[in-house]
Amino acid sequence: MNSSLANLIISLNSVAMGDKKADLILKNCNLLSVYTKEIIPKIQIAIIDDRIAYVGTDAAHTIGPKTTVIDVNGKYVSPGFADPHLHIDQFVLPSEFAKKALLCGVTSLFSDPIDIVSVTGYKGFQEFLKLGEDLPIRIFQVVPGGLPVDAKFSNSKTFSLSQEKTAIKHPHILGLGEVFSWTKVTLREPKTMKSLSTMLECDCIINGHTAGISEKKLNAYVSSGILSCHEPINFDQVLERLRLGMWVMIREGSIRRDLKEIIPRVLSHGTYLNRLMFCSDGLNPLDITKFGHIDHCIRESIKLGLKPIDAITMASKNNFDYYNMGKDLGGIAPGKLADILVFNDLKSFKPNKVFVGGKLVVSNGSIVTYIKKKIISPWIKKTVKLKKFAKNDFLIKSKKKDVLANTIFMQTEIITKIGSAELHSKNGHVSASFDSDIWKVAAFDRTHGTNRHAIGFLENFGADIGAFASTWSFHENDMIVIGSNDSDMAIASNHIIKNQGGLVVVKSGKILASLPLQFAGIVSTDSFEKVSSNFQNINNSIVDSGCKFARPHLIPLFLPFLALPSVRILSGGIVDVKKRNYIQPIN
Ligand SMILES: [Fe+2]
Incomplete structure (x- = not known):
């Protein structure tokens, strides 16, 4: 001793x-x-x-x-509550998020800073760690476990195996974050298997992400040492995972809310609760203000029939037992x-x-308590490496007069399918068509300083705006621009360059709303209140203009996300997710 x-x-x-x-x-x-x-x-x-x-x-x-x-x-x-899985590299700095979480009784956050790593790699991860230290809340971190999402198409940065080994020596780094590309596990991709075995050798935790898998694939995943999941969306999925010895984090956050579906079945089945937790997976500023955090999960679960003491235990002890920290925390x-x-x-x-x-x-x-403002290195506020845009940068050329376009058809803010539209070219260029609800959509590499980009068409967006641009995308790092005209698309892009990241809405040459995200282009250095107000303005300006979806900020966030169906756009091109190949914007 x-x-x-x-x-x-x-x-x-x-x-x-x-x-x-x-x-x-x-x-x-x-x-x-x-x-x-x-x-x-x-x-x-x-x-x-x-x-x-x-x-x-x-x-x-x-x-x-x-x-x-x-x-x-x-x-x-x-005991204080814990959120066992969330991405705090979103919207506000950890010091700002901590203030809100503490008011909800959350004293420990288990952070998975996957997007900071996707944009800034190991150097940015170290910078982000510093922001979580010496705060009046406990922030534990994991090394992001799923990057790149798909090496064939992804633009994201990641860790080398030796960087992973170095990182887990840090006392606040507990292991590997959600291994969301489960095919890398079931196909025994060499780097992933080495990464998993390194974590197990070092007694580190490995967080899971088993969306949609079951039976032999789930067994292969669990047998590889990954013992938790926050993706079950119904009780059958919860039960299958618990029976295989997994721990389940029931998600109630800004992306999904699963308590209502799962808790009543947990109670009617009489499921053993010791391996159940609540997690947010990430909360936007409006949701944490309106609903709360883990305190909300407790209130909702009690309304659904859970006993208060059981809800408290799921919010505290179970999390620390899972992370092998029960001797120090949880009760x-x-x-x-x-x-x-x-x-x-x-x-x-x-x-x-x-x-x-x-x-x-x-x-x-x-x-x-006094929460000191952290000093942020200037380099991480300069990650948008793009040259000034002109409207001609968004042209889609065609020699034919009538063209059949492949569109990204928005079914929800998140899920897409491949659509098609008959369009006409003028002066050798094919334009968006507001009347037909056909938009241009572009993805530009904004991190590596290449001029790599792709431009295509998007369908079923509906808002009467000129352009919507964002540098925040899961778990890639391209700038996404959606627009009804090339001129507003250029204005939106240049505004993003000026702010070095963020979201912006433009109409007829005017900025309708702007949310600067200066830290790596994905987190704001502004106060919680200012970010909250800017975020609300972004969504309101698009929804009020007739958008078909209630949460339009999710559209650029998910448009490059290769882990979901059916068609995605990244700076390398438009990707058919199932066939794993590129498709052209026009035939
Ligand atoms: Fe997650």
Whole structure:
């Protein structure tokens, strides 16, 4: 045992025995015990430094002249909540997200910064790690586990095996993030297998992503050491994964909401809850403000019939058990880190007080700790390597007068199919047609400084705008521009270059809405409130203009995402996902 650990247990032991005095005592707690599934009244908790030393009915022997005693007057006390899988490299910096998460009682975030890596590689990952350190919230990270999505078409950066090995030596890096390209596992792709075995040799966790697979493919995936998944969208998928020894994170976030479908069946089946957790997978600023975070999952699950103590356990202990951190976190017991929530009742689950490592960080629903602004390296705010655009940069040439175009037909904001449209050329160029709801769509490599780009047609968008452009795309890094006319497409693109990333909506030469994302072109350096307002303006300006979808920001986000059907656009070309080949915009 090293000397600091020996000193730690001697210190905790001494406080428990009353031979040393506590820093803080919480008394009159109605303790939600995640170990026995009880609510235990009149409990006293003694804390020294950042850990709990004593939990019992009388902590008087630990009180000294410098001990702070807080009487919580019979309020409910639980361990801090965790989000076991989310992408915090979205919208706002971790320091801004932390403020909102803490107000929801979330004291630990398990971050998968896949898009930071896809844009900026290992160097940007290190930069992003710094942003998550020394905050009044615990941020654990994983090495992104699915990049590139498809080496044949992808533009994204990734880690080498040696970079992965180096990264997991960092104390806050727990292992490999969601291995979402499951075919790389079932086909035993050599780099993926080496990566998985390295993680297992080093006792690291590997997060899964098993959307749509079952039976032998799922068995192959699990036998490769990947033991969790947040993709089940119904109870049968949950049960199949639990039966194979997996842990399941039920997702309730901005991309999907699965609680309503899954929790009632979990209850009617009487499923063992110990391997179930809640996760967000990522929350946009409007959703965390409107719905909340893991506290929302607890409220919703209770409405669906789950007992409060079970919901609390799924929100706390189970996460740390999964990540092999149960000896330090997840419950209120001697030796544990003092991440503690105090609630007025068992209805709102908005904590009145939040302690992280024994320090009060939220009181009466407000942040009461100072969150220092981090210094950001200038290079990561200059990732849009594109030259100034002119309207001629968006031309699609054709020698024929009448052409049959292959379109990307939007079925939802996310799912596409290959469509076709009869279009006419004028002066050797084929234009978009607002009347027929045919749009131009372009993808430009904005990271590597090449001039690589693709231009095609998109169908069924519907908004009466000139152009919509974005640098944020899952998990690629191209700039996507959708437009009804080339001139507005150029204006939107140039605005993005000026801001070095973000989303913008243009009509008739005017900027209708703009959301600057200066950090790697995917995260804003602005305040949460400003980002939230800009984000709302982006969606509202498109929806109010007649767009057929309620969440238009998702369109450029998913247009290059190769893991979903049926047709995608990247700077290398338009891709038929199933056939895995490029298709031309016009026949
Ligand atoms: Fe995810």
